[in-house]
Amino acid sequence: MNHHLSRALISLMALIMVMSPFGFSASANDSQVEVKELNTAEIFGDLELSSERPTSVIVELEAKSIIEAKQKGQKQTKANLKAERGKVVSEMKKAVKEADVNREYDYVFSGFSVELPANEIMKLTTVEGIKAVYPNVHYEAEVISKEEISEEAFSPAMMDSAPFIGSDEAWDAGFTGEGVTVAVIDTGVDYTHPDLKHAFGDYKGYDFVDDDKDPQEGSGQYHGTHVSGTVAANGKIKGVAPEVDLLGYRVLGPNGGTTEDVVAGIELAVQDGADVMNLSLGNSLNTPDWATSIALDWAMAEGVVAVTSNGNAGPNNWTVGSPGTSREAISVGATQLPYNKYDVEMATSEGVEYPSAKVMGFPSDEELLALNDGDYEFVYAGLGSPEDFEGKDLEGKIALISRGGFAFVDKVENAKAAGAVGAIIFNNVEGEHADVPGLALPTVKTELVDGQKLLAELENGNNTISFNIEFAQAVGETMADFSSRGPVTSTWMIKPDVSAPGVNIVSTFPGEGYAALQGTSMSAPHVAGAAALLLQKNGDWETGDVKAALMNTAVDVIDPDTGEAYAHNTQGAGSIRVVEALNTETLVATGSHSFGKFVKDQGKQVEKQSFQIQNLSDERVNYSFDVEFDGNPEGIKVMTSKNLKVQPGKSQQVNFNVQVDTSKLDPGYYEGTVHVSDGIQVIKVPTILFVGEPDYPRVTGAYMENTGNGDYAVGSYLPGGAEVLGYDMYVFNPDGTIGGFVDTLGTFENASAPIHEFSWDGTVQNGIDLPNGDWVLAVYVENKGVTEYKAYLVTKE
Numbered sequence: 001m002n003h004h005l006s007r008a009l010i011s012l013m014a015l016i017m018v019m020s021p022f023g024f025s026a027s028a029n030d031s032q033v034e035v036k037e038l039n040t041a042e043i044f045g046d047l048e049l050s051s052e053r054p055t056s057v058i059v060e061l062e063a064k065s066i067i068e069a070k071q072k073g074q075k076q077t078k079a080n081l082k083a084e085r086g087k088v089v090s091e092m093k094k095a096v097k098e099a100d101v102n103r104e105y106d107y108v109f110s111g112f113s114v115e116l117p118a119n120e121i122m123k124l125t126t127v128e129g130i131k132a133v134y135p136n137v138h139y140e141a142e143v144i145s146k147e148e149i150s151e152e153a154f155s156p157a158m159m160d161s162a163p164f165i166g167s168d169e170a171w172d173a174g175f176t177g178e179g180v181t182v183a184v185i186d187t188g189v190d191y192t193h194p195d196l197k198h199a200f201g202d203y204k205g206y207d208f209v210d211d212d213k214d215p216q217e218g219s220g221q222y223h224g225t226h227v228s229g230t231v232a233a234n235g236k237i238k239g240v241a242p243e244v245d246l247l248g249y250r251v252l253g254p255n256g257g258t259t260e261d262v263v264a265g266i267e268l269a270v271q272d273g274a275d276v277m278n279l280s281l282g283n284s285l286n287t288p289d290w291a292t293s294i295a296l297d298w299a300m301a302e303g304v305v306a307v308t309s310n311g312n313a314g315p316n317n318w319t320v321g322s323p324g325t326s327r328e329a330i331s332v333g334a335t336q337l338p339y340n341k342y343d344v345e346m347a348t349s350e351g352v353e354y355p356s357a358k359v360m361g362f363p364s365d366e367e368l369l370a371l372n373d374g375d376y377e378f379v380y381a382g383l384g385s386p387e388d389f390e391g392k393d394l395e396g397k398i399a400l401i402s403r404g405g406f407a408f409v410d411k412v413e414n415a416k417a418a419g420a421v422g423a424i425i426f427n428n429v430e431g432e433h434a435d436v437p438g439l440a441l442p443t444v445k446t447e448l449v450d451g452q453k454l455l456a457e458l459e460n461g462n463n464t465i466s467f468n469i470e471f472a473q474a475v476g477e478t479m480a481d482f483s484s485r486g487p488v489t490s491t492w493m494i495k496p497d498v499s500a501p502g503v504n505i506v507s508t509f510p511g512e513g514y515a516a517l518q519g520t521s522m523s524a525p526h527v528a529g530a531a532a533l534l535l536q537k538n539g540d541w542e543t544g545d546v547k548a549a550l551m552n553t554a555v556d557v558i559d560p561d562t563g564e565a566y567a568h569n570t571q572g573a574g575s576i577r578v579v580e581a582l583n584t585e586t587l588v589a590t591g592s593h594s595f596g597k598f599v600k601d602q603g604k605q606v607e608k609q610s611f612q613i614q615n616l617s618d619e620r621v622n623y624s625f626d627v628e629f630d631g632n633p634e635g636i637k638v639m640t641s642k643n644l645k646v647q648p649g650k651s652q653q654v655n656f657n658v659q660v661d662t663s664k665l666d667p668g669y670y671e672g673t674v675h676v677s678d679g680i681q682v683i684k685v686p687t688i689l690f691v692g693e694p695d696y697p698r699v700t701g702a703y704m705e706n707t708g709n710g711d712y713a714v715g716s717y718l719p720g721g722a723e724v725l726g727y728d729m730y731v732f733n734p735d736g737t738i739g740g741f742v743d744t745l746g747t748f749e750n751a752s753a754p755i756h757e758f759s760w761d762g763t764v765q766n767g768i769d770l771p772n773g774d775w776v777l778a779v780y781v782e783n784k785g786v787t788e789y790k791a792y793l794v795t796k797e
Contacts, residue, residue: 040125044290045135048118048757053707055118056102056136058111058259058291061088062129065110067270067298081106088129095123103260107267108298109291113260134290135755137322139281140256141187141223142312144482144519145409147363147440149506154514159237161501162230164337164477165526166578167240170533175582177241177532182231183269183277183304184525185262186224188217188250190510195235196228196246205248206268208261215248222510224248226517227280229508230525231532237506237514240529240578241536247272252281259291262323266295269304275535276305278528279329280521282321284313284701286489286719287754293326300328300543305535307332307528309520310496311484315434317569318696318719319484320495324520330531330547331495334483334502334523335557335575336437338476340365344444345468346424348457356432356447359469360408360425361439368442371422371467378424378465380458383736384411395419398465399441400454403428404736405793412439422467426451428736434481438504438518475560477501479570483520486569487594487669487688489696489719489753494592494671494688496572497547498554500526530578537582544589545614551591552683553580568592568671568686586621587614588676588683595689598660605662610655611685613676615646621678627656627687629672635664636672636689658689667692696720697788698781702727704794707759712796714745715757716779722751724782729764730791732774738791742770745777762796772796 047055063084069076085104089112092099099116113136116124124133162168170176188207191200205215217225234242249265251257262281269277277299296306306329313319324331346354362368377397382388384401399415403425415423423443427433432447444467446454457463480503486495502523509515531546538545554574556565565571573591588611595607615621622645627638640656656674674685701717714727725748731739743764748756764770778791 041127041130042132043121043125044132045753045755047121047135048713048759051118051759053118053709053711053713053759054115055121056113056115056258056260057121058113058134058136058263059124059130060109060111060132060134060291060294061085062131063110065108065298066106067108067302068110071298071301078106081110084129085112088127091127091129092124095127096120103264105263105267107271108302109263109267109295132290134259136259137283137285137755138256138258139252139262139283141252142280142282142309142519142521143223143517144312144407144436145413145438145440146222146515146517148509148513148515154236156236159506161337161505161526162238162240162529164501165240165530165576166580167529167533170578170582171242173579173582175533175536177232177244177529177536180241180275180532180535181245181247181273182241182528182532183247183249183272183274184224184228184231185249185251185265185269185277185279186227186281187221187252188215188224189228189246189248190217190225190508191215191246191248193225193229193508193510194512195233195237195508196225198234199228199232199244199246201245203247205250205272206265207250208264209250209253209257215250217510218250218253220254222515223252223280223521224250225510226507226515227278227521227525230505230522231278231529233508237508239507240526241532244529244532247274257281263291263295266292266299270299270302274304276307276528276531278525279306279308279323280524282309282311282324284311284321284717285754286318286320286325286696286700287322288325288327288488288491292323296323296326296329303543305528305531305543305546306330307524307531309524310334312482312519314483314485315481317485318487318489319700320486320488321484324484324495325488325491327491327493330497330527330550332520332524332527333496333499333570333572334480334518334520335499336478336480336503337501338474339437341472341475342368342469343472346444347466347468348454348464349462352453352457354446354450354453356450357444358432360443360445361436362442363438363440369469371442372469375464375466376422377463378454378458379463380455381415381418382734384414386414386417389414389418392418396421399423400458401425402451402736403433408436409439412441412443416440424454426454436482437480438516477557477575478560479557479566480518483570487694489694492594492596492688492690492694494568494572494594494686497591498527498550498572499523499557499575527576530576530581533578534581545587548587548589548591549581549584550576552586552588553577553584568688573684573686585615585617586676586678586683587616588612588685589614592686593674593688595658595687597690597694598662599692600662603661603663604659606657606659608655608657610653612651612653613644613646614651615648618648620645620647624677625654625656626675626677627672628675629670633665633670635661636670660689660691662691665691669694693784695786698722698783698786699779699788699790702777702779702792702794704777704796706797710761712760712762713757714760714777715755718751718753718756718781718783720783721753722756722781722783724749724780725751725756726780728778728780729770730776730778732776732793738776742775770796
C-alpha cells in the first residue's frame with residue numbers, strides 16, 4: 001500500500017471511529033474497544049489520492065456484465081445493468097459532486113469511467129455496488145520504424161511475410177478467411193484503400209476518439225491501416241486472410257489513448273459480432289491490466305479470439321507490457337525473416353583500426369554492399385536530431401552519430417533525409433548496442449572507444465572513410481531484439497504465447513500507398529489472420545482451440561549465436577505455421593503452463609497442473625508424455641501419466657504434479673517443456689517455475705507531466721511496488737550523457753504496484769525554479785531485498 005493510500009485509510013478509519021454508529025462496540029466485561037472493519041471496494045494501482053488534480057479511473061460494479069453472467073449460468077440484462085449502474089452513479093454523485101461519467105460498459109465489463117479529483121477517489125470505495133477502482137492507463141500504437149514506399153519502388157514481392165508462415169498454401173487449400181469477421185482495434189483504418197475496401201460493408205465500426213460512426217484513420221495516422229492490410233489486404237498485396245470482413249475501431253488518437261476507450265472498443269467489437277479482434281497497442285506495465293484484462297478474458301469466453309502485441313521493449317526479460325500480459329488473449333512476439341549477415345571493416349587513416357565495427361542494419365543487401373564502392377566523406381551529426389543536420393552538407397556522405405536521446409531508427413531516418421548514403425552509430429557507454437534490422441540506410445555500429453577514434457580522426461582532418469563489407473552467413477528466422485520478453489509479474493505466466501514476422505513488414509498505408517513498418521504491432525495481425533483461417537475451417541472451435549492449434553504447431557526459432565532455440569519467454573511456443581495449424585489432429589490446451597513460485601527455505605513443495613488433450617482424428621490415439629526442465633536440474637521432479645488413450649473426437653484431462661526441493665536449487669526461474677507424443681509427431685508445451693522471489697525489474701519507467709496548474713505529475717512504473725522509493729534529478733548533457741546532481745524531488749515508502757505518482761511544484765534546492773528542457777530523472781527502488789537505480793530522460797515544459 002502506498003503512503004498516500006495509507007494516510008487516506010488512517011484518516012478514514014479515524015472518521016469511522018468518531019462518527020460511525022456501528023463502527024465499534026465495547027465489551028461488557030472490559031473497556032477494550034473493538035474497531036469493526038469497513039467493507040470497501042478495492043483500489044488497484046497507485047493513485048495520487050492526496051492531489052486535487054482531475055483524474056480518470058475505471059469503476060467496476062458488483063453487478064456482473066452480461067457475458068460474465070451468461071458464462072456463469074446466471075441471468076443478466078442490459079436494462080437491469082443500466083438500472084444498477086444508475087443507482088451507483090446517483091450515490092457516487094451524492095458523495096462526489098465533481099464526478100463526471102464518461103464511458104459506460106455492460107457487455108464484457110460491468111462499470112463506467114469517471115473523472116473526479118484524485119483526493120475524492122477514496123469516497124468511491126464506500127459507495128454500495130462498486131466492486132473495484134482501476135487506473136485509466138495510457139496506450140500507444142507500437143512501431144519501431146516506418147518507411148513509406150514510393151509507387152515507383154513498390155513491388156508485390158515485398159509482402160513476403162504472409163507466404164513465409166504458409167498463408168499462400170492455405171489459400172490454395174481453399175482457406176482465405178471468407179465468412180469470418182476481424183475487428184481491428186487501433187488508430188482507425190483507411191477503408192477506402194484499394195487493397196482494403198473489399199473487406200468493408202456499409203457498417204465499418206466506430207471512432208471512440210471523435211465519438212462518431214466513422215472509423216477512418218486520423219490525419220497523420222497510419223498504424224491501423226497497416227495492421228488491417230496484414231490481416232486482409234487483397235489487391236497489389238495480399239494479407240494473411242484476404243477474404244475476411246473487417247471492422248475498424250478507432251481507440252487511439254495522435255497521442256495514443258486510454259483504457260476507457262480500449263475497453264469500449266473491445267466491448268463494441270464483441271457486440272458487433274467479431275470473430276477475431278486484433279489489438280496492436282500497449283503500454284509498459286508488466287501486469288495484467290485489470291479492466292482491459294477482464295474485458296479480453298470475457299471476450300475470449302464469448303467466442304472472440306483476442307490477439308495482442310507483446311510490446312517493443314526487448315530484449316531483456318520482464319519487458320512485456322499490457323495488454324500482452326492478458327491471461328487469455330494470444331500475445332505475439334516479433335521475428336525477423338531469414339536474412340544475410342555481413343562482416344565489415346572500416347578504414348580512415350593508416351594504423352587506425354575499428355575492431356568493434358559491425359553491421360547494425362540495412363534496407364537491402366544491394367544498398368549495403370554499395371558502400372564498398374570507393375571512399376566517402378563522413379560528418380559528425382551529434383545525436384542525429386534534425387537540428388544536428390542543419391547547416392551541414394551530408395549529400396552522398398556518411399553520418400557519424402552518437403547513441404542517446406532518441407530511437408536509432410529516427411537517427412537514421414534523419415540522416416537519410418539530409419542526403420546521407422550511410423550511417424555509423426557509436427555507443428555513448430561501454431559495450432555494444434543492439435542490431436536494428438531494416439534501417440533506412442546501411443548502418444554500422446561501433447563501441448564507444450571506436451567512436452572516439454572516429455571523432456579524433458575528424459579533429460585531425462581525416463574525414464574520409466572506406467568500407468570492406470563481406471557476406472558472412474545466411475541466418476534463419478530470428479527473434480527481433482526489440483520484441484518484449486516475459487514473464488508476467490503476479491501471474492508468472494510465459495509471454496509471448498507465439499511469435500510471427502514483425503520486421504520490415506510491407507502493408508497498406510493511408511491513401512493508395514504502402515509502407516514497411518516493424519514492431520510487435522506488425523506481428524499480431526499475422527496471428528489474427530491465421531486465427532481467421534482456422535475459424536473458416538473449424539466454425540465450431542472455441543477460442544482456446546484456436547490458441548492451442550497455433551501454439552501446438554509453432555516451430556522453434558533458433559538463436560544463431562547459440563544454435564539453440566530461444567527461451568520460452570522470448571519466443572513463446574515458437575513461430576506460427578498456418579498449414580500445420582489447419583492440419584493438426586491433436587489439441588493440447590492450455591498451450592503453456594506456469595507452476596508459479598516455490599518459496600520454501602527448506603524442504604519440498606508440490607504444485608499441481610493439468611491440461612486437456614483433444615483427439616481430432618477418426619482413430620483412437622495413444623499419447624505418451626515426457627517432461628524436461630532445461631539442464632535437468634536436481635531438485636525438480638515431475639510426476640504424470642506415462643500413457644493415455646483418447647478415443648476419436650474426444651477429450652481427456654492430463655494431470656501432473658511438480659515437486660521442487662528448494663534446498664537443492666539456486667533462486668531464479670526454470671524453463672521446461674512437456675513433450676506430448678502420438679508416436680508420429682511431438683507437441684511441445686512450454687512450462688516454467690520460479691524458485692524464490694522472482695527477479696523481476698523493480699522499476700520499468702518514469703515520467704514527468706505538466707498538470708496545467710503550475711505543478712507536475714512525476715511518477716514511475718513499479719511492477720512489484722517498492723518498500724523504499726526515491727526520485728533524483730540530474731543534468732542531461734547535450735552529448736546524451738548524465739551530468740551533475742541537481743536535487744532529490746521526493747522519497748517515499750511502501751509504494752504499491754504498478755504506478756507511483758506524486759505532485760511536484762517544479763522547484764529544486766532553495767526554491768529555485770528548474771528551467772524547462774530535458775533532464776535526467778533517476779529512480780531509486782528498494783523492494784524484497786533488491787535495489788535498483790535507473791535513469792530516464794524526461795522533459796520539463
